[in-house]
Amino acid sequence: MFGTRTMGRAATGLMAALVASLALTAQAGDTGQDKVPGNYGAMMKMKPMDVMHMMDPGKQGYVTRDQYMKFHEAMFDKMDKDKDGQVTEKEWSPDRSKDAGG
Numbered sequence: 580m581f582g583t584r585t586m587g588r589a590a591t592g593l594m595a596a597l598v599a600s601l602a603l604t605a606q607a608g609d610t611g612q613d614k615v616p617g618n619y620g621a622m623m624k625m626k627p628m629d630v631m632h633m634m635d636p637g638k639q640g641y642v643t644r645d646q647y648m649k650f651h652e653a654m655f656d657k658m659d660k661d662k663d664g665q666v667t668e669k670e671w672s673p674d675r676s677k678d679a680g681g
Contacts, residue, residue, distance in 0.1 A: 615653045620672050622654070 616622040
């Protein structure tokens, strides 16, 4: 069976893994609303590498799936002005609705 010392080391290792996991989750979720474009039209006007750097807050030089998804989830949340869980045509491209007289 495990002695007290072995259990203590296992608990310490588990705690370290938990802290590392939380740090990665926080980094992947570090996409603040102020850093996300207001709509896809605005994002399309940006340089592709500028968009990538927005998704890579830790400056790792790559984007994980989690970072990519968090970025787009934050963008959806920002576009959904009335917070009804749907992005309407006016919310999707507010510039286009102005051109159409809306």
